Amino acid sequence: MNDDYEPLSARIPADIEQPDKIMYGLTARQLAILGTTALVTVTVFTAVAPILPVPIVAGLCFPLVAAGCSMALGRRDGMGLDRFALAALDHLRRRRTLVAAPEGVSAPPAWCRVRGTLPGPLRFPVRAIRQDGVMDLDGGATAALVRAGTISLGLRTATEQAALVGFFGRWLNSLESPAQIVVQARPVDLSELTDRVAEAAADLPHPALRQAAEGHAAYLDELGASRNLLTREVLIILRDQPMPATPGAGRRGRGRAREAGAAIVARRAIDTVRTLTGFGLSAQALDADECVRVLSEALSPNDTRPVPSADLNQPITVHDTTEEPQP
Structure with a gap:
């Protein structure tokens, strides 16, 4: 194949997680909502029709049909209205103010009168970050971050494009655990x-x-x-979910399982960096300080960054930045 051939192309749907259509172009969830709406409407109609005139019965059934069809067929921000309504109810049910309290927020004493509601505990999925950059997650899982560069396929020939796509496909096929690719864009100063x-x-x-x-x-x-200048950062999140510990292993067994998961995810991060570097992409496994920076910018982009973590072999000192008054 020379460069005059048309490059290889394949059609991939934009929504790769789109559910399957079961009947009449509708998913199983939509059919279930429509079926429940029809059942409720028929029940109300048969119960009220002998008592009230038909126009009034139709007026009572119309809101039920309209609500059911809207929930099944309507969408908001790319999400079905049924899922959107459930997310809105869950948002209204949650507390607005969250504090860092892993042990939970204690109830006030009986003699203390509190106005409003108490804050809720902030459930942050990352429990700790190791020195090598491996993050301990809830449930015993571990994760590592890899920063990757970008490459322009439009400037490559058809043969080079096919080779790069093949390299990337082989890397995707080599993954043994869940991976996520996040592309972030933020302003540059x-x-x-x-x-x-x-x-x-x-x-x-x-x-x-x-x-x-x-x-x-x-x-x-x-x-x-x-x-308005923007910079783009590509992050690859590699995760590992260790096997559940055997009954009776206790805290030591869970600790060994977490250590094994951390070693596995660190090796996968190194393999990912080696693979991406092999076909022309710059890649780097993030250490503890870089992971803290990425998480801090994701949670509060405009706030100051925390102090970098100290080395385990170095003493922790306090620097006084105030200047002494000159005589």
Whole structure:
């Protein structure tokens, strides 16, 4: 095959998790809702028809039919109205204020009168982050993060595109556990880069180099002020769910199972980095500090980042940033 051939293509539906159509283009969930609506409507009609006139009975049955058809056929934000209504009820039932209390929020004493409702416990799925970047999740599961770069298929020939797609397909087929690919886009601030370029320009030996560096700093400053710049980050989340411990193993058995799961998911992260690097993608397994940064930006993008975790072999010190008054 040479480069004049048309590249290989395959049709993939946008919603790969779309449920199967059972009858008349409807899913099993939609058929169940419509069947329940028909059953309730017939029951109400047979119970009320001998007592009330037909127009009034039809007026009573019409809201039931309209609500059932809307729940079965309507959609909101790409979600069926039945699932949307259940999610709305679950949201209204949950508490609005959450606090970090893994042991639960204790009830106030009997003599304390509380206005409103108590906050609920914040259930964060990540329990701890190891030094190698493996995250301990609830239920004994472990996960690792891999940052991957991107590649432009449009600039490649048909043969190269087919080879890259084949490499990516082989990597997907080699996965033995659930994996998730997350593409994040966030705004970029070029002020720090501009300041570094402007400061380095003064140390350049030749006036032409200094002028070029100052011009580049001015260009970066103008670019950041006139455009909404975005950076894209691709993350691959690899998970491992260990086998349940044998009865009677106790806490030590669960700890050994968690350690084995952490070793497995760390090896899978290394294998993923090696595989992606093999066909031209930059990839890196994230350590503990990078995992903290990613989780912090996901939860609160505009807040300050926590202090990086200290090394196990280094003492923890406190630096006083206040300046002493000058005499």
